[in-house]
Amino acid sequence: MNSRTLSYVLSAGALVGLTALAFAVGRYPVSLNELFSVLFGQSVSPNVETVVLQVRGPRVLAALVVGAALAAAGTAYQGMFRNPLVSPDILGVSTGAALGAVLGIFLSLNVILIQLFAFAGGLVAVGLVYFIGSRLRGHDPLLALVLTGVVIGTLLGSAIALLKYLADPYNQLPAITYWLLGSLAAITPRDLGTAAPLALLGLAPMLLLRWRMNLLALPDDEARALGVDTRKLRTLVVAAATLMTAAAVAVSGIIGWVGLLIPHAARLLVGPDFGRLLPLAMLLGAAFLLAVDTLCRTIATIEVPPGVLTALIGTPFFLWLFALARRSW
Amino acid sequence: MVDVSGREIRPPAKVERVYAAGPPASLLVFAIAPDKLVGWTRAMRPNEAPFFAERYAQLPELGRLTGRGNTANVEVVLKAKTDLIVDIGSTGASLASLATQVQEQTRIPYALFDGRIESTPATLRALGKLMGNEAEAEKLAAWYENELKQARQRVGRASSHPLVYYGRGVSGLQTGGKGSINVEILDFLGARNAAAEARSGLATVPFEQVLIWDPEVILTTDPNYWASVWTDPRWRSVKAVAVKRVYLSPNLPFGWFDFPPGANRLLGVWWAGKLLYPREFADLDLRARVTEFHRRFYHREPSAAQLDAMLGEPGVLPK
Numbered sequence: 001m002n003s004r005t006l007s008y009v010l011s012a013g014a015l016v017g018l019t020a021l022a023f024a025v026g027r028y029p030v031s032l033n034e035l036f037s038v039l040f041g042q043s044v045s046p047n048v049e050t051v052v053l054q055v056r057g058p059r060v061l062a063a064l065v066v067g068a069a070l071a072a073a074g075t076a077y078q079g080m081f082r083n084p085l086v087s088p089d090i091l092g093v094s095t096g097a098a099l100g101a102v103l104g105i106f107l108s109l110n111v112i113l114i115q116l117f118a119f120a121g122g123l124v125a126v127g128l129v130y131f132i133g134s135r136l137r138g139h140d141p142l143l144a145l146v147l148t149g150v151v152i153g154t155l156l157g158s159a160i161a162l163l164k165y166l167a168d169p170y171n172q173l174p175a176i177t178y179w180l181l182g183s184l185a186a187i188t189p190r191d192l193g194t195a196a197p198l199a200l201l202g203l204a205p206m207l208l209l210r211w212r213m214n215l216l217a218l219p220d221d222e223a224r225a226l227g228v229d230t231r232k233l234r235t236l237v238v239a240a241a242t243l244m245t246a247a248a249v250a251v252s253g254i255i256g257w258v259g260l261l262i263p264h265a266a267r268l269l270v271g272p273d274f275g276r277l278l279p280l281a282m283l284l285g286a287a288f289l290l291a292v293d294t295l296c297r298t299i300a301t302i303e304v305p306p307g308v309l310t311a312l313i314g315t316p317f318f319l320w321l322f323a324l325a326r327r328s329w
Numbered sequence: 330m331v332d333v334s335g336r337e338i339r340p341p342a343k344v345e346r347v348y349a350a351g352p353p354a355s356l357l358v359f360a361i362a363p364d365k366l367v368g369w370t371r372a373m374r375p376n377e378a379p380f381f382a383e384r385y386a387q388l389p390e391l392g393r394l395t396g397r398g399n400t401a402n403v404e405v406v407l408k409a410k411t412d413l414i415v416d417i418g419s420t421g422a423s424l425a426s427l428a429t430q431v432q433e434q435t436r437i438p439y440a441l442f443d444g445r446i447e448s449t450p451a452t453l454r455a456l457g458k459l460m461g462n463e464a465e466a467e468k469l470a471a472w473y474e475n476e477l478k479q480a481r482q483r484v485g486r487a488s489s490h491p492l493v494y495y496g497r498g499v500s501g502l503q504t505g506g507k508g509s510i511n512v513e514i515l516d517f518l519g520a521r522n523a524a525a526e527a528r529s530g531l532a533t534v535p536f537e538q539v540l541i542w543d544p545e546v547i548l549t550t551d552p553n554y555w556a557s558v559w560t561d562p563r564w565r566s567v568k569a570v571a572v573k574r575v576y577l578s579p580n581l582p583f584g585w586f587d588f589p590p591g592a593n594r595l596l597g598v599w600w601a602g603k604l605l606y607p608r609e610f611a612d613l614d615l616r617a618r619v620t621e622f623h624r625r626f627y628h629r630e631p632s633a634a635q636l637d638a639m640l641g642e643p644g645v646l647p648k
Binding site: 114 | 497499500502503506524526527528532533535536537538540541550552553556557561562563566584587589590
């Protein structure tokens with residue numbers, strides 16, 4: 001077995017093990033016996049059934065979906081922009097989603113509408129960035145896109161700041177702060193049911209085009225010489241990555257680190273080829289966020305915000321991997 | 330005169346115009362002498378204005394000066410020709426130093442008072458003295474004191490104290506641990522706060538934890554959350570939902586239960602008292618109490634229609 005295959009096998013093994021563990025632990029005591037009974041449809045106490053099927057189960061699966069989606073989107077963007085500092089929100093999807101959610105909270109809407117606002121906000125923000133960025137001629141198209149993303153992101157950020165300023169300080173401001181911190185605490189089966197299909201829909205084109213994705217890393221004229229319409233391909237990748245990220249962020253709030261550093265971890269293990277990179281990044285992203293979220297919901301009576309732990313756990317792990325790997329970009 | 334932070338306050342001989350730095354202060358200054366309040370921290374919204382006489386509802390918006398986020402411009406406070414700045418709430422060192430700083434900048438005396446429910450009578454008296462309205466303040470303070478005493482006596486007769494969870498936010502998963510200002514009413518009423526072990530202050534808790542606590546009663550300030558518990562299979566496993574004891578606090582013109590954290594929460598003491606100790610608070614006439622509170626503190630009795638709307642909203646009281 002070569003080292004690449006080993007990376008896949010180990011990551012997949014870790015993911016399966018973590019998932020089993022995540023189902024078994026939580027604040028509410030559920031024995032392994034009860035857990036198996038619920039999963040195989042036998043009757044147990046209604047509370048245990050609620051915990052496993054309505055609370056813990058959806059949350060575990062949501063952590064997997066969100067982690068994989070953020071990692072996949074980050075991988076696609078880093079390849080496309082040929083830049084290691086790029087994360088899924090480079091074109092404003094997270095900021096747009098945040099503005100949508102903050103507006104929803106400001107207007108005291110219910111949770112479904114807040115999520116819808118967040119999702120739509122993410123799509124609209126990237127749509128706007130792409131529309132403007134692709135019309136700025138006379139520059140490198142990628143640079144135009146990134147810069148437009150940065151300035152529009154700042155604009156949306158100031159709109160968020162304004163809403164925070166105007167929000168009721170006792171009621172809405174804490175709610176806004178909690179949303180911006182990100183959390184999987186309030187995940188319901190319905191959230192999973194909406195986010196997962198959308199994330200898959202975004203994933204499909206990436207998987208289908210995974211071999212062509214490498215060409216995006218080439219300069220436009222070279223790619224064109226190889227018969228690839230980079231503009232079309234780029235539009236498709238941006239649309240797919242945005243859909244995945246927006247679906248994830250709408251239910252989880254903003255969770256950093258995963259989309260930026262998991263792709264690097266995967267690249268250190270299997271190299272830059274997108275076809276090999278994508279599945280591993282998704283495995284690692286899912287496993288990482290699941291591990292973090294499991295800690296978030298178990299170590300204290302109150303929830304720990306995932307953003308606190310992603311960096312706390314992720315940074316040493318990443319530096320260790322970086323020191324260990326001999327692979328270059 | 331010394332305020333609660335130990336800072337010496339020298340008010341002018343005649344205090345005619347008072348700027349209140351936050352909603353709890355606005356409320357007490359307004360209650361003591363409505364014509365001395367120079368403005369609200371934010372303009373009255375259309376659904377709040379009808380609870381006040383028009384000239385008061387139309388007072389200008391001046392912004393908040395302390396606490397969570399300043400929105401007031403010091404020049405605006407100066408332009409309002411204020412004789413006195415008052416803030417009521419937390420009295421920690423950072424607020425005291427801010428008060429000193431603004432006082433030095435503006436040369437307007439800036440007094441801080443304690444905002445806890447139990448301190449309200451004392452705060453009323455001290456504020457009344459500072460504003461030169463001792464008689465009015467004394468009347469309010471004595472009445473408030475008596476109402477608190479009666480509520481405490483009712484609670485004292487109770488043989489069991491229900492386990493209560495306070496759910497905030499659209500998900501209902503934000504709550505206040507023991508000693509949080511958000512659940513001061515629960516502590517005052519001797520109810521057992523299900524989330525007592527959580528930290529003091531607001532925190533998000535895992536749903537599984539709520540299920541372990543399995544509260545008998547849930548109180549909330551969020552109408553969206555209140556509406557969602559009845560259909561959400563997760564919440565339906567919680568005892569309070571199963572026995573239909575989830576209640577939504579009224580919020581006009583100021584909230585009753587959690588925020589703003591001021592004297593308005595006496596309304597929440599009666600409301601939560603009736604919900605948590607139905608027998609001991611059975612003869613408390615909530616309509617009459619609310620009417621009297623409004624008359625004394627907001628200087629206008631609510632109309633029958635306003636009372637119906639407040640108390641008849643789904644979730645406010647048991648059917």
